[in-house]
Amino acid sequence: MLNEAKFMKMKKRERLIYFNEEAYDILKNYLLHQVDSIRNIFILVDEKTYRHCLPILFHYIDFLEKSNIIEIKSGEKEKNIYTCIQICKHLEKFKATRKSLILNLGGGVITDIGGFVATIFKRGIRFVNIPTTLLGMVDASIGYKTGVNLDSIKNEIGSFSVPEFLIIDTHFLKTLPNSEIFSGMAEMFKHGLIADKSFWKQMNQIQKNIIHKHEWGQLIHKSILIKQKIVDQDPKEKGLRKILNFGHTIGHALESYFMNINKKILHGIAITMGMIYESWISCKINGLSISDYKEIKSTLSALYPIQNKISDFEIQKLFLIMEHDKKNEKNQIQFSLLKEIGKCSYNCQVPYSLIKESFLI
Ligand SMILES: NC(=O)c1ccc[n+]([C@@H]2O[C@H](COP(=O)([O-])OP(=O)(O)OC[C@H]3O[C@@H](n4cnc5c(N)ncnc54)[C@H](O)[C@@H]3O)[C@@H](O)[C@H]2O)c1
Ligand SMILES: [Zn+2]
Structure with missing residues (x-):
């Protein structure tokens, strides 16, 4: 222990x-x-x-x-x-x-x-x-x-x-199959978004069609250091470590929803969608600029198959799942939101109406 x-x-x-x-x-x-x-x-x-x-x-x-x-x-x-x-x-x-x-x-x-x-x-x-x-x-x-x-x-x-x-x-x-490479890559993009803009820029060089030929060593090393540094400051997730949950509040809900209807999607794809929706929310209430949001959306949607329209029925189901997220506090759904590319806040509360709007953009 x-x-x-x-x-x-x-x-x-x-x-x-x-x-x-x-x-x-x-x-x-x-x-x-x-x-x-x-x-x-x-x-x-x-x-x-x-x-x-x-x-x-x-x-x-x-x-x-x-x-x-x-x-x-x-x-x-x-x-x-x-x-x-x-x-x-x-x-x-x-x-x-x-x-x-x-x-x-x-x-x-x-x-x-x-x-x-x-x-x-x-x-x-x-x-x-x-x-x-x-x-x-x-x-x-x-x-x-x-x-x-x-x-x-x-x-x-x-x-x-x-x-x-x-x-x-x-x-x-x-x-390792390509799909599994994409899944891991999503977490690497996240590390750049929450803590290191230059790493995000480096990750942006990755091209979809040559994913397996990519020289991973240095990017993996950097990505590990970013996560390790965050964890070392807050090993038991009392505060700062929560920024690693960026993209995961909505992402986990999507992953569970699709699993429940026997339409399994990869964790990496679910959290990529989560990162796009949560970036939009960040733009509305946490100071993320529109140009940063657009850059995030265009980079991630060029690499990942993003489902664009979420129906009202699906939104209701997603809310039910998010309300039971074990990371909630005081009955509030908790978000980690970007301030800018490379900087993230945690314990953010978001009005329901805004979460819903994020699915409709
Ligand atoms: N402890 C943590 O902090 C933490 C953080 C993130 C995720 N996780 C957990 O990690 C799990 C997902 O990890 P994962 O994506 O590695 O899944 P996984 O371990 O199921 O591996 C994915 C697939 O790849 C196969 N595989 C593994 N190495 C291979 C290789 N070199 N070549 C070919 N096939 C290979 C596996 O057999 C499996 O079929 C989840 O259970 C998740 O909850 C834990
Ligand atoms: Zn994850």
Whole structure:
């Protein structure tokens, strides 16, 4: 668990995040010197990371082939407490101890589940995150949140937990479908919008048709630093960290609404739409200029399939979902809104009429 003492210790560590080849050297060294036996190393993967990512990890650290592999099915549906119990039973069966370590090799689903299991098993064992999706690298594995869903309620059970460290290897992205790249990219655009205008401008250079050939390393690095800096100032989301929710109040409502009618849309597309609507609201009540709003809308809608018209019926449903958002306070829907590109406010209350208008523009 992220108690203050552990958090301070973690902050004093020189670095928590390592990149590419250097990262494997650090991990190898750590495993050789800080874990007493290969039997104490467990690697959590899903079906796809078993196939695409495990061979890469073995290529760099060959003795891991003798470690204990825990494979679960791919997908958000697996992110529940029952999967955690299965993993705990596996750890128990193979005699995991307090000295064991879990390497979470996968996207946000794997790092969320694996981090949470590591927090609760025997009251806490060590874990290392090796994210293999773009969203995992720039978002899910950064910021100490772990957890699972409770039925359809996202991330209802969880903890704040600190991994030993994080390994970022952009080679994993080669096998990732384009749609998943777009999903992660949306969070990177968000990081620029809320905290770093020059990063937003850099992200604007990305061209849709060559997405896979893009040189991701430097952009991922920058994006991680932006999120990490925000989280370090407010790890438990008492204030500033809320700016990371920009685009997510409306975005989450859209995601849940489409899921409820069996028309699943990617998280990245939902929050991109959310960012456009919430930018318009920002323009109306938070000082965002019209030219900034237009730039945001044109950049994002050139890359993402944005549904333009939301019907009255859909708007009513979206309000019902937003009213139950767990981030609400005092029965008010809470928004994080832009002041300008690169600056964001939080705890903003928005009149219902304005939220409704944003869907109609
Ligand atoms: N803890 C946090 O702070 C935080 C923040 C944002 C999101 N999340 C969570 O992250 C999850 C979404 O993460 P995600 O988008 O990475 O989803 P995911 O883990 O389901 O991965 C997406 C898909 O890509 C596959 N995959 C993973 N790596 C691959 C690779 N290298 N090549 C080919 N296929 C690969 C997976 O098997 C899966 O089918 C959600 O559950 C969300 O709640 C957590
Ligand atoms: Zn998100």
